[in-house]
Amino acid sequence: MQTLIVYYSRTNTTKELAGKLQENFAADILQIEDQKKREGFLYLLKASFDALTANVTLINQFSHNLEEYDLVLVGSPIWAASITPAIRTFLLGNSEVLPRLAFFVTHAGGGSGRSKKQFKKIAGQEPLAFLSVKDDEVKKDDESFKNKLAEFEREIITNFKS
Numbered sequence: 001m002q003t004l005i006v007y008y009s010r011t012n013t014t015k016e017l018a019g020k021l022q023e024n025f026a027a028d029i030l031q032i033e034d035q036k037k038r039e040g041f042l043y044l045l046k047a048s049f050d051a052l053t054a055n056v057t058l059i060n061q062f063s064h065n066l067e068e069y070d071l072v073l074v075g076s077p078i079w080a081a082s083i084t085p086a087i088r089t090f091l092l093g094n095s096e097v098l099p100r101l102a103f104f105v106t107h108a109g110g111g112s113g114r115s116k117k118q119f120k121k122i123a124g125q126e127p128l129a130f131l132s133v134k135d136d137e138v139k140k141d142d143e144s145f146k147n148k149l150a151e152f153e154r155e156i157i158t159n160f161k162s
């Protein structure tokens with residue numbers, strides 16, 4: 001199963017999670033970069049506004065051919081209880097060629113339920129599995145986190161086959 005992990009990460013939490021998934025799926029990996037400035041109080045306020053109002057952004061170009069993959073795992077931090085503009089832009093720009101998808105998010109405690117609904121609407125398909133973890137869970141990397149990760153992976157494989 002040719003698998004690609006696509007993620008956006010501003011402060012590396014989602015990147016860390018993506019790295020763990022990459023090992024377990026032996027997947028290729030693609031980091032999406034947001035070309036807009038996302039540092040500093042005012043810019044972070046704007047980042048929340050962009051996420052909340054479903055704004056798109058400018059993202060980097062990439063050379064991966066999405067049609068070569070059977071499965072893409074998409075990862076985003078939660079901003080203002082929403083998918084980040086970078087991942088929204090990636091999904092909107094590629095929904096026609098994306099294979100089956102799974103979705104993972106990191107957050108500080110809230111908003112992941114809403115992001116799952118947004119994901120389905122933007123990508124045009126229900127994710128095979130959905131993983132939502134708090135940023136401090138990723139850092140702790142304890143048994144409970146490892147179990148969540150294993151459950152996510154099991155669910156993807158089971159639903160992929162059915």
Ligand SMILES: Cc1cc2nc3c(=O)[nH]c(=O)nc-3n(C[C@H](O)[C@H](O)[C@H](O)COP(=O)(O)O)c2cc1C
Pocket residue numbers: 008009010011012013014015044045047048077078079080081082106107108109110111134135
């Ligand atoms: C602009 C902005 C808005 C955020 N909004 C939320 C939010 O609504 N709910 C939440 O639980 N965490 C929120 N967070 C926290 C991040 O989702 C969380 O720290 C995440 O793990 C960061 O991922 P990253 O390190 O990959 O960028 C927000 C962070 C930023 C920068």
